[in-house]
Amino acid sequence: MMLFLECDRVSISLIFLFCKRVPTISMTFIPTTEIRASNRSQGKSSKQKSLPSWFNIQLRPGRHYKELRQLTKTHKLHTICEEARCPNLWECWNNRTATFLILGDICTRRCHYCSVTTGRPLELDLHEPQRVAEAISLLKLRHAVITSVNRDDLPDGGATVFAETIAQTKKANPDCTVEVLIPDFQGSQKDLSTIINQNPNILNHNIETVPRLFPSIRPQGKYSRSLKILQWAQEMGARTKSGLMAGLGETEEEIRGVMNDLRTRGCEMLTIGQYLRPTLEHAPVARFYTPEEFERLKQDALDLGFHHVESGPLVRSSYHAEQQASGTPDRNP
Numbered sequence: 439m440m441l442f443l444e445c446d447r448v449s450i451s452l453i454f455l456f457c458k459r460v461p462t463i464s465m466t467f468i469p470t471t472e473i474r475a476s477n478r479s480q481g482k483s484s485k486q487k488s489l490p491s492w493f494n495i496q497l498r499p500g501r502h503y504k505e506l507r508q509l510t511k512t513h514k515l516h517t518i519c520e521e522a523r524c525p526n527l528w529e530c531w532n533n534r535t536a537t538f539l540i541l542g543d544i545c546t547r548r549c550h551y552c553s554v555t556t557g558r559p560l561e562l563d564l565h566e567p568q569r570v571a572e573a574i575s576l577l578k579l580r581h582a583v584i585t586s587v588n589r590d591d592l593p594d595g596g597a598t599v600f601a602e603t604i605a606q607t608k609k610a611n612p613d614c615t616v617e618v619l620i621p622d623f624q625g626s627q628k629d630l631s632t633i634i635n636q637n638p639n640i641l642n643h644n645i646e647t648v649p650r651l652f653p654s655i656r657p658q659g660k661y662s663r664s665l666k667i668l669q670w671a672q673e674m675g676a677r678t679k680s681g682l683m684a685g686l687g688e689t690e691e692e693i694r695g696v697m698n699d700l701r702t703r704g705c706e707m708l709t710i711g712q713y714l715r716p717t718l719e720h721a722p723v724a725r726f727y728t729p730e731e732f733e734r735l736k737q738d739a740l741d742l743g744f745h746h747v748e749s750g751p752l753v754r755s756s757y758h759a760e761q762q763a764s765g766t767p768d769r770n771p
Contacts, residue, residue: 490726493751503531506577526757537583537619537756538570540603541596545587547658551646551683553716559591567599571606574614581760582607583642585619588658595621597629604636615639615763617679619755625663627670634674639763640707641671642679644755645700648692655686655721665703672704679707679762681755686713687724690735697739706745707762710735711753727751 530536541562548556574582584603589596600618607616617640623629634641645668649661672678680700684693693710700708710732715723729751736749746762
């Protein structure tokens, strides 16, 4: 059995959408860009870089994985992680952690690393918070991550639905820790406070890339605005987390600069992972960082005072999220 990789907007992790169809999955392990390029034209050669040898994944479908997979089928939950062939699916499911996508699956922004559909979102589903809470109960999750698309079309950017989802989840699942991975709400401190008032265990807002690349990679985002969101959240009493991608053309020195900016604003947790190009229409991979380089970046982050750091080729925002929620700091030798 082999596996193939594809990125979504915020992480390659378990993301649930509620629908009536459960897809049949067949597994392969080649870059998706090569598949799409060959489907378009045999005369067109893909310029996608081949995956390095260290992209090895061990498939270990344990008892919890099998239970979760059966529950998602029985209750007709649609998982992007299965469709996107997430490299961390087996580990996450076996650890009973999951990431739920709320506020629909159409984003009002277009980031050049992201495969989520851009367009006019559908009508808001006010019953979604209850369904998410029920799904978490059915799946008996120990840690749940709640994320969303950008909803710049809504007056509060979807903050009210975020807050209600946290409240419903905590009420129905008092032993489950809750992490939210939020957009920037166009810099609204009021919308941010709406979410923090529900006391999520972790508030995550991904910085994604270095300031030099923001105009080309995240044209509708602002580096300074993302830093403000994290600083405000920390000042309001939240435990904050952020993540960034490596391989978009930044330098290691620029990554260290971002780390310092995050730490200066009180950010406690950090994830660093390899950027993987979703399609040929997205930003190309400038280079693949080696596991040794990721380890060096982790040590640099710990030296700056981050409490928990996940850094590696396959690391995504929700990777080992439950360990981060426990509050146990990494040890820096």
